[in-house]
Amino acid sequence: MIQAAYIHIPFCEHICHYCDFNKVFLKGQPVDEYLDSLAKEMELTLSTSPTVHLDTIFIGGGTPTALNEQQLEKLCHIIKEHLPYNQETEFTFEANPGDLSEEKLQILYNAGVNRISFGVQTFNEELLKRIGRVHRAKDVFQSIESAKKTGFKNISIDLIYSLPGQTLADFKETLTTSFSLDIMHYSGYSLIIEPKTVFYNLMRKGKLPSPGEDVEAEMYRILMEEMDKHGYKQYEISNFSKPGFESRHNLTYWNNESYYGFGAGAHGYVDGFRISNHGPLKKYMESINNGKMPILEKHKVTIEEQMEEEMFLGLRKTAGVSIVRFEEKFGQNPTALYKKEINELISRELLNVTEHQIQLTKKGRFLGNEVFQSFLR
Numbered sequence: 001m002i003q004a005a006y007i008h009i010p011f012c013e014h015i016c017h018y019c020d021f022n023k024v025f026l027k028g029q030p031v032d033e034y035l036d037s038l039a040k041e042m043e044l045t046l047s048t049s050p051t052v053h054l055d056t057i058f059i060g061g062g063t064p065t066a067l068n069e070q071q072l073e074k075l076c077h078i079i080k081e082h083l084p085y086n087q088e089t090e091f092t093f094e095a096n097p098g099d100l101s102e103e104k105l106q107i108l109y110n111a112g113v114n115r116i117s118f119g120v121q122t123f124n125e126e127l128l129k130r131i132g133r134v135h136r137a138k139d140v141f142q143s144i145e146s147a148k149k150t151g152f153k154n155i156s157i158d159l160i161y162s163l164p165g166q167t168l169a170d171f172k173e174t175l176t177t178s179f180s181l182d183i184m185h186y187s188g189y190s191l192i193i194e195p196k197t198v199f200y201n202l203m204r205k206g207k208l209p210s211p212g213e214d215v216e217a218e219m220y221r222i223l224m225e226e227m228d229k230h231g232y233k234q235y236e237i238s239n240f241s242k243p244g245f246e247s248r249h250n251l252t253y254w255n256n257e258s259y260y261g262f263g264a265g266a267h268g269y270v271d272g273f274r275i276s277n278h279g280p281l282k283k284y285m286e287s288i289n290n291g292k293m294p295i296l297e298k299h300k301v302t303i304e305e306q307m308e309e310e311m312f313l314g315l316r317k318t319a320g321v322s323i324v325r326f327e328e329k330f331g332q333n334p335t336a337l338y339k340k341e342i343n344e345l346i347s348r349e350l351l352n353v354t355e356h357q358i359q360l361t362k363k364g365r366f367l368g369n370e371v372f373q374s375f376l377r
Contacts, residue, residue, distance in 0.1 A: 002259060002270060004257065008060060008263030009063070009066075010263065011031060011062050012061065012062050026066050035075055037289070039081070053089075054085045055090065058094075059092065063099065064095070066096070069104055076110075090249060092116070093116055094119065097135040097142075098135040100116075102150070116155050118140065123174045123177040124174060131163060144181055155184060157183065157185075157187070161190055161191070164191075171223075172226075185239070187240075235319070236317050256306070256310045264278060274297075275298050278294045278296045310329065311334065311372075311375040321334060321359075322356065322357060349361055
């Protein structure tokens with residue numbers, strides 16, 4: 001039974017220089033028509049793949065909170081009308097600092113949203129401008145204070161390190177400032193330069209000053225060390241939380257479980273199929289208006305692929321891959337199935353294997369992608 005849903009809102013008031021997610025400028029876009037299409041997609045999907053209860057709902061983008069108050073209320077109403085959830089459901093909205101008026105916060109809170117994830121990235125004002133963010137450090141403090149005042153207790157922020165021109169001192173300062181927020185969850189990602197972004201074009205022209213791999217590794221080491229020092233448990237390569245505040249939605253992905261994906265460019269994993277929707281709004285909405293699912297690609301995941309995914313997704317978690325769970329799902333012991341790969345990684349001190357778990361070592365966390373690729377045949 002599917003217990004998670006991701007909903008994509010592709011509208012942004014500004015496009016950041018590093019972002020390659022499916023998004024469009026908000027101004028002049030058919031937002032209400034898009035929300036109507038979302039409602040129809042939910043109806044079509046649940047008529048063929050129903051569920052009794054959702055444990056997690058995650059609204060991402062784009063910038064979901066770029067919607068105005070009426071549109072936000074409409075979106076929340078659509079979710080309430082079509083998706084089965086209750087107060088126990090982890091219900092997350094992504095937000096930009098400075099986007100959330102008190103009225104918007106109240107709309108979300110009244111709808112049962114109980115987790116907000118802010119895209120902060122850095123507290124260095126110069127770096128914020130350089131990466132194309134329009135918020136400033138003061139907006140973060142105001143937004144989080146307003147969210148707490150409204151009643152939100154589960155608040156997360158995203159940070160990005162290895163930004164162009166970022167120094168170790170800059171990053172340490174951002175972490176110090178972050179810890180003053182008194183929140184429950186942090187995500188920390190190294191910058192990845194993706195094609196079709198402003199940063200990609202600058203990199204190709206030799207105009208993007210990167211801190212370099214050694215500095216990036218040092219930033220990651222500092223991130224892990226400081227999070228641990230401040231009582232935030234690392235439960236996944238890039239994620240840290242106070243006990244009990246791990247992102248249940250993201251754990252759905254890393255546990256290789258099924259989830260719905262609604263919206264333009266959204267991805268889902270339903271009934272053994274990996275599904276991706278049309279990205280362009282027009283194509284997405286046209287399909288739905290014609291009574292068809294807006295599917296761009298639908299791939300039946302083979303057992304071999306499922307086992308590979310179980311390994312490279314599960315190893316992202318600090319807890320690692322459960323040998324018992326793997327055997328229950330696939331009828332095979334992963335240490336026998338991947339004996340050669342595992343022994344090679346153990347000899348390089350990148351993996352640790354116990355009676356019950358296969359886990360990355362601390363050294364392995366720095367070379368995670370190399371480890372994950374070992375299980376792709």
